[in-house]
Amino acid sequence: MVHRERSYACIHPETYKYFFHVDEVRRIWGVLQACYGPLHHTPGFGVIEIQSERFLFRAVGGGNPITVIRRRGCTDADVEALHRRIGFFERA
Amino acid sequence: MRERFALQYKADEHRRMIGGKETIIHCHHYNARLQHTIEHVTDVDGAKIIRDSAEAVFAEHVANVLEEGDDEATRLAAVGALYAHLGFGRLELSRAAEGVVTSDQSHYVEGWQAGFSETQRKACTFTEGYLQGALAAALGRPFSVREHKCMNAGDDRCEFTVDARHEPVLRNDKRPSDFHPKAADGHGEHGNIDEQAIIDALVQMPFMGSDEGLIPAFGVYLALTPADFYNLMCIQFVEQMRAKGLFRTAQRLLTFAGETCAMNTFRGIMASAEWDALIAPMIQHKEDALYGLMALSNGFGWGNWRVTEHRPAETLTIESLNGYEAIGHREYRGSCDDPQCFMLCGVSAGMMELVYGEGLLEDRFGTFLSEENQCICTDAPCCHFEVEPA
Numbered sequence: 001m002v003h004r005e006r007s008y009a010c011i012h013p014e015t016y017k018y019f020f021h022v023d024e025v026r027r028i029w030g031v032l033q034a035c036y037g038p039l040h041h042t043p044g045f046g047v048i049e050i051q052s053e054r055f056l057f058r059a060v061g062g063g064n065p066i067t068v069i070r071r072r073g074c075t076d077a078d079v080e081a082l083h084r085r086i087g088f089f090e091r092a
Numbered sequence: 093m094r095e096r097f098a099l100q101y102k103a104d105e106h107r108r109m110i111g112g113k114e115t116i117i118h119c120h121h122y123n124a125r126l127q128h129t130i131e132h133v134t135d136v137d138g139a140k141i142i143r144d145s146a147e148a149v150f151a152e153h154v155a156n157v158l159e160e161g162d163d164e165a166t167r168l169a170a171v172g173a174l175y176a177h178l179g180f181g182r183l184e185l186s187r188a189a190e191g192v193v194t195s196d197q198s199h200y201v202e203g204w205q206a207g208f209s210e211t212q213r214k215a216c217t218f219t220e221g222y223l224q225g226a227l228a229a230a231l232g233r234p235f236s237v238r239e240h241k242c243m244n245a246g247d248d249r250c251e252f253t254v255d256a257r258h259e260p261v262l263r264n265d266k267r268p269s270d271f272h273p274k275a276a277d278g279h280g281e282h283g284n285i286d287e288q289a290i291i292d293a294l295v296q297m298p299f300m301g302s303d304e305g306l307i308p309a310f311g312v313y314l315a316l317t318p319a320d321f322y323n324l325m326c327i328q329f330v331e332q333m334r335a336k337g338l339f340r341t342a343q344r345l346l347t348f349a350g351e352t353c354a355m356n357t358f359r360g361i362m363a364s365a366e367w368d369a370l371i372a373p374m375i376q377h378k379e380d381a382l383y384g385l386m387a388l389s390n391g392f393g394w395g396n397w398r399v400t401e402h403r404p405a406e407t408l409t410i411e412s413l414n415g416y417e418a419i420g421h422r423e424y425r426g427s428c429d430d431p432q433c434f435m436l437c438g439v440s441a442g443m444m445e446l447v448y449g450e451g452l453l454e455d456r457f458g459t460f461l462s463e464e465n466q467c468i469c470t471d472a473p474c475c476h477f478e479v480e481p482a
Contacts, residue, residue, distance in 0.1 A: 010121050010206050010312050010360040042309075044297035045366040056308050060369040067365055069311070072205055072243075 002088045007067055011056070012074070017065040018088060025064045031085050032057050032066075054078045093173045094300070096157045101295050105273070105414060108393040111174065112156040113149075114319045116416055117299065117392035119312035119360070122353035124203025127217060129345050130325065136332040139217045145325040146221025147228075148262040149318050154229035167230035175222060176305030179315035183223075183305075188254060193223060193237070195250040197304040199315045204244045207356075214242040216250050223252060228261040264320060269422040273396070273414040274473050280398030280411075283380040285371070287387035293370055294391035311364035312357055319393075323420030326434065343434060347462070350438020355446050355453050358385050362446075379404045382447045386410075389439070395419075397436065397475075405448040410440055412475040418468035431467035433475050438462065440477045458482055 002024075004016040020028055029048075033039050036052035050057040055078070056069040070079070083089065100109040108115050131138035157170055172183040181198040195216070204215040216239045223237040234257050241251035299316060301307055307314040326346060333342035361367055362381065371384040379402060390396055397412035412418070417433040431437075441462035449456035462479045466472035 007311070007363045008359050010119070010356050011202070011308065012206075015311070015363075042297060044293040044295070045369045047365045047369055049365075051302060051308065058365040060365050067311070067363075069308070072202065 002086060004088065005065075012070040012072075015067065015069050017067050018086065019065040020086075022064065025062075025066075028066070028086055029063055035085055055082065093169060094177065096159075096170070097174060097177045097300070099295075099299070103291075103295075106291070106390045106393060106396045108316070110178070110316060111153055113153050114416070115178070115316040115393060116319050116322065117314050117316055118353070119310075119314050119357045120199050120203035121206055121312060121356045121360075122203075122349065123218075123315060123317070124200060124207050124215070125349050125352050126322075126325075126346075127200065127215075128204075128208055129349050130329050131217065133329075133333070133338075133341075133345070135336050135338060136329065138329065141325055141328045141332070142217045143221035143224065144262055145321055145328065146218050147225035148264040149225065149320045149324060150222045151225035151229045151261050152264045152320075153318055154226040158229065164231070171223075171226040171230050174226070175219075176301040178317065179299075179301045179305065179307035179313065180219070180222065181301075181305040182303075183219075188227065191254045193252045193254060195219065195252075196243075196248075197306055198243060198250060199306060199313055201243045201250065202306070202313050209244075212245050214239050215244040216242055216252075219250070220252065223254065225261065227254065234259060234261045264324070266320070266420075266423040269419055271419065271422050271468055273468075276396055276398075276413060280400060281383065281402055282387070282399075283383040284376045285374050285380055285383040285387055287383075287390065290371060290384065290387040291391040294388070309364075310366050311360035319416040319420055322435075323417065323424060326417070327421060327424055327432075330432075339430075343430075346434035347438040347441075350435040351442040351445070351457065351462075352438070353435070354385075354439040354442025355456065358443065358446055359453065361385070361388065377404070378447060382408075382443055385443055385447075394436070405444075406481065408440065408444055408477075408479040410436075410477040410479075412436055412468075412477070415468070415475055418475050421469045427471050428469050430470070431464035431475070432469045433464050433467055433477075436475065437464045437477055440479050444479050 004018045007015045007017045032050055036050050041048055046061045048059055054074040058067045097110050168185050172185050175183050181195050184194045200215050200218055220237045224235055227235050236255045236257040237252050239252050241247040243250055330342045395412055395415040397410055400411050401409040415433050415436050421432040441460040444460040445456040459482050460479050461482045464477050466476040468475055
């Protein structure tokens with residue numbers, strides 16, 4: 001079960017950390033790479049990230065939680081597509 | 093081209109040198125806030141102050157990275173490459189000779205969208221000044237650059253017109269400071285924070301613009317801005333305000349920009365993956381977050397400042413051995429009668445409000461007051477800040 005918590009980053013007000021089941025994280029990063037681009041390891045702080053046109057995906061070495069930062073130009077449709085891909089559904 | 097911009101880190105001074113210029117790391121929120129502050133005071137021409145400061149500084153900075161034998165195409169490429177490397181965005185310069193430069197990524201637009209999206213105005217005054225200075229250095233003649241389309245105003249890209257002008261390029265006139273910082277004696281409170289580990293990690297981190305010319309890190313967009321730019325801009329703003337009897341207003345405005353920087357930038361940083369990875373595991377008490385932020389700001393090139401006394405949630409005393417504002421003021425104007433470290437003063441209060449405050453950020457502003465009660469600019473051996481509840 002995926003859940004998310006609000007994260008106060010100032011690139012975009014709608015920034016969340018998504019928490020995945022430990023057995024799912026590796027697969028999720030694979031999905032993200034397939035859809036949004038290659039994974040990069042940033043030296044120094046041990047952060048992994050994917051930079052794409054509409055999203056930044058960032059996490060510490062273990063990969064969980066994944067901080068999803070929306071970029072300028074990111075639309076509701078982009079967010080819905082991401083949620084479908086990672087299996088996140090908003091609770092009513 | 094990138095090797096011309098290689099970082100030289102001066103560990104003893106906490107200085108980050110790129111292309112012969114000391115660069116300071118700040119985020120899109122602070123940079124846009126500072127511009128907003130200076131441009132929205134109707135008593136002075138803030139846009140001219142920003143444009144002139146950028147022109148003078150980047151004419152020199154770009155000249156530093158050009159090499160003998162560079163042809164015109166290479167020189168123009170350096171203009172775009174330095175801008176991108178420093179994190180200001182992506183410039184398209186292929187039509188510069190026709191008088192048109194465009195940009196589809198912009199650090200400043202990101203800042204205005206984050207803080208002032210309702211304005212819908214042209215936001216790229218800094219880039220106008222950058223291009224005036226950089227193109228003069230690259231092409232050997234002065235230009236006037238004005239933005240006429242801007243992504244912040246809803247256009248699909250920013251577009252600048254470039255015209256020849258008669259007035260000579262502004263010079264970045266300053267003298268080496270005769271001030272010698274006192275040695276860091278190892279004192280200062282660090283709580284459970286390993287400051288050196290944080291600074292080492294920052295030095296390893298490749299702070300440079302991506303393909304888009306932006307530096308997304310710590311949950312914000314960072315840029316590497318020459319200290320000269322901040323100093324020249326703020327000095328001219330304060331001088332022009334003082335001439336109108338508004339010195340205290342200028343002081344309060346610049347201090348508030350620093351306080352806002354601490355609250356917004358540092359909140360983003362504390363929510364970032366970088367913080368989770370290295371700093372959060374060191375934190376055992378609430379005050380450790382404050383020490384962690386101090387360590388980061390030292391690594392960002394702000395200087396070498398440290399806590400000398402701290403009563404959690406109550407008072408904070410900080411000394412700064414070589415803050416860029418104080419050193420810069422001495423280089424441009426020599427010593428003076430009033431403290432000049434407005435950014436550090438505001439950040440001092442903002443850190444207390446962020447770490448110990450509760451509730452919405454808006455409700456925390458002004459709950460702590462900071463004062464710089466001695467400054468290197470007034471010939472004191474170091475700058476000294478005291479923070480207490482309002």
